[in-house]
Amino acid sequence: MVRKLAAGIIAALTLVTATGAPAQSVDVQYGNLVYRNASGESDVLTETGADGSPAISPSGTLVAFTRQRPGDQADPNDPNRGALSDVYIIRVSDHALRKIVTAAHSSQPENEVSGIHSLTFSPDGTTVYFSTAAWTTSGAIHAVPVQGGRERFVTSGNGFVVVQRGKFAGYLVTSQHQYMEANGSWNPYVLVSPEGKEIKVLGEFGFDKTRAEMAALQSVEGTSATPAAAASASATSPGYAEKVQRRIRPNIVWSGETQGLETVLAVRSAPSGTLLSVSITRSSGSAQWDTAALRAVQRSDPVPLDVDGKAPAFFTITLRPVG
Numbered sequence: 001m002v003r004k005l006a007a008g009i010i011a012a013l014t015l016v017t018a019t020g021a022p023a024q025s026v027d028v029q030y031g032n033l034v035y036r037n038a039s040g041e042s043d044v045l046t047e048t049g050a051d052g053s054p055a056i057s058p059s060g061t062l063v064a065f066t067r068q069r070p071g072d073q074a075d076p077n078d079p080n081r082g083a084l085s086d087v088y089i090i091r092v093s094d095h096a097l098r099k100i101v102t103a104a105h106s107s108q109p110e111n112e113v114s115g116i117h118s119l120t121f122s123p124d125g126t127t128v129y130f131s132t133a134a135w136t137t138s139g140a141i142h143a144v145p146v147q148g149g150r151e152r153f154v155t156s157g158n159g160f161v162v163v164q165r166g167k168f169a170g171y172l173v174t175s176q177h178q179y180m181e182a183n184g185s186w187n188p189y190v191l192v193s194p195e196g197k198e199i200k201v202l203g204e205f206g207f208d209k210t211r212a213e214m215a216a217l218q219s220v221e222g223t224s225a226t227p228a229a230a231a232s233a234s235a236t237s238p239g240y241a242e243k244v245q246r247r248i249r250p251n252i253v254w255s256g257e258t259q260g261l262e263t264v265l266a267v268r269s270a271p272s273g274t275l276l277s278v279s280i281t282r283s284s285g286s287a288q289w290d291t292a293a294l295r296a297v298q299r300s301d302p303v304p305l306d307v308d309g310k311a312p313a314f315f316t317i318t319l320r321p322v323g
Contacts, residue, residue: 024036024037024038024056024060025056025277025279026045026054026055026056026063026065026279027277027278027279028051028052028054028279028280028290028291028294029294030049030291030294030295031048031049031050031051031052031287031290031291032044032045032046032047032048032049032051033045033046033051033054033063033065033090035063035092036277043092045063045090045092045095046065046067046090048067049291050067050068050069050070050287051065051066051067051068051287052065052066052068052085052280052283052287052290052291053065053066053085053116053117053118053119053130053280053282053283053290054119054279054280055119055120055121055128056121057121057125057146058121058123058124058125059125060092061091061092061093062089062090062091062092062125062146063089063090063092064087064088064089064100064119064121064128064146065087065088065090065119066085066086066087066088066116066117066119066283066287067085067086067087067088067287068083068084068085068286068287068288069083069084069085069086069103081105081112081114081115081133082114082115082116082132082133082260082285082286083114083115083285083286083287084103084104084105084114085103085114085115085116085285085287086099086101086102086103086116087099087100087101087103087116087119087128087130087144088100089128089146098148100128100144100145100146100148100151101113101116101130101142101144101151103116109134109135109140110134110140110153110156111153112132112133112134112140113132113142113151114132114133114285115131115132115133115139115285116130116131116132116283116285117130117131117282117283117284117285118130118131118159118160118282118283120160120161120162121146121162122162122170122194123162123163123164123165123169123170124170125146126145126146126147127143127144127145127146127194128143128144128146129141129142129143129154129160129162129172130142130143130144131157131159131160133285134156135156137177137185138156138157138158138176138177139156139157139158139159140153140154140155140156140157141153141154141155141156141157141160141172141174142154143194153196154172154192154194154195154196155172155174155176155190155192155196155198156174156176156177157172157174157175157176157190157192158174158175158176158177158187159174159175159209159213160172160173160174160175161173161174161213161214161216161217163191163217163220163221164221165221166220166221166222168191168199168220168221170194171191171192171193171194171199171220172191172192172193172194173189173190173191173192173202173213173216173217173220174189174190174192175187175188175189175190175209175212175213175216176188176189176190186204187204188201188202188203188204189201189202189203189204189205189212189213189216190202191220202216202219202220203216205219209318237306237307237308239307240304240306240307240312243304243306244300244303244304244315244317246304247300247303247304248296248297248300248317248319251295251296251297251299251300252292252293252296252319252321253292253295253296254289254292254321256286256288256289256292256321258320258321260284260285261284261285261286261289261320261321262282262284262318262319262320263280263282263283263284263289263290263293263294263318263319263320264280264282264316264317264318265278265279265280265293265294265297265316265317265318265319266278266279266280266314266315266316267297267303267314267315267316267317268313268314269302269303269311269312269313269314270311271310271311271313272302272310272311273301273302273303273304273305273311274301274302275297275298275300275301275302275303278294278297278298280293280294284320289321293319296319297317297319
C-alpha cells in the first residue's frame with residue numbers, strides 16, 4: 001500500500017540567487033526529458049518515463065542522461081551496488097540517440113558501473129564524467145568519451161565538480177574519504193587530473209555539501225564558480241529552509257526502499273511563489289525515487305514566501321526518504 005512519508009522526509013535547502021534563468025535548460029518531468037531553449041520554447045526529448053540526471057553539453061547541442069532498465073532497482077542489502085541505469089547521448093536538433101555506457105555490476109568496486117548519477121561534461125565537451133556506487137565509504141568517478149569508447153575509472157569520490165577555468169580547467173575537484181597515517185580518517189576535497197592523478201589536497205570546507213564543493217572549486221579557479229556559488233548565506237532568512245520542508249513533506253508519496261537515496265533538485269520560482277520550473281541536478285540513481293521527489297516539489301506549487309514577502313528566484317533542495 002502506497003503511503004505518505006511526512007515526518008520521514010529530509011529536505012535541505014541550499015544556495016539561493018536572484019539570477020535569471022539560464023539560456024537553455026533540461027527538466028525531468030515524470031521520467032521524461034523536456035528541453036527549453038533561450039526563448040522558453042519546450043521540446044520533449046524522451047518519452048520513456050525512466051530517464052533522469054540530464055546534463056547539457058557546453059555547445060548546447062547534446063544532452064547526456066541516464067535511463068533506468070525496466071524493473072531494475074538498487075539492492076537494499078548491498079549499499080555498494082546501485083540500480084542499473086545506462087548512459088545515453090541525445091542530439092537536441094533531431095533527437096538522434098546513442099548509448100555510451102552500459103551499466104554493469106562487478107566484484108571489483110572500481111569497476112562497478114551502477115547507481116550512475118551526476119553526469120557532467122568536460123569544458124571542451126569531449127568527455128562525460130559520472131559518479132557510481134563503489135566502496136562502503138566512497139563512491140567512484142568514471143569518464144567516457146562522448147563520441148563513444150570504453151568507460152574508465154578515474155578516482156574514488158563522494159561527489160565531484162569539474163574545473164571550468166584557469167590553469168586546471170578540465171580537472172576534477174572531488175570529496176574523498178582518506179585515512180590518516182596515525183589514526184582516524186577525514187574527508188578532504190582533492191584536485192585530481194582527468195587521468196585520476198592526485199594533484200593536491202585542498203582541505204575541508206565545512207559540512208554543507210553544496211557550499212563546500214563551490215568553496216573548494218573557487219579555491220582552484222580563484223574566482224566564483226557559478227552564480228549560485230556567489231550567493232551569500234543571507235540570501236534567504238534563517239527559517240526559510242524549514243518553510244520549504246513543511247510545504248514539501250506532505251506531498252511526497254513513496255513506498256519503496258529508503259536506504260542511500262538522495263536527489264538534488266533545482267527550483268525556479270516567481271516572486272509570488274509560483275513554480276516556474278523544477279529539474280534534477282543530481283540523481284539518486286533511482287529513477288522511481290527521482291520522479292517521486294520531482295512530483296512532490298511540483299505538488300508544492302506555490303513555494304513559500306520569505307520574510308520579505310517574496311519567494312527566491314532560485315534555490316536547490318535535497319530530498320531523501322527516511323524509513
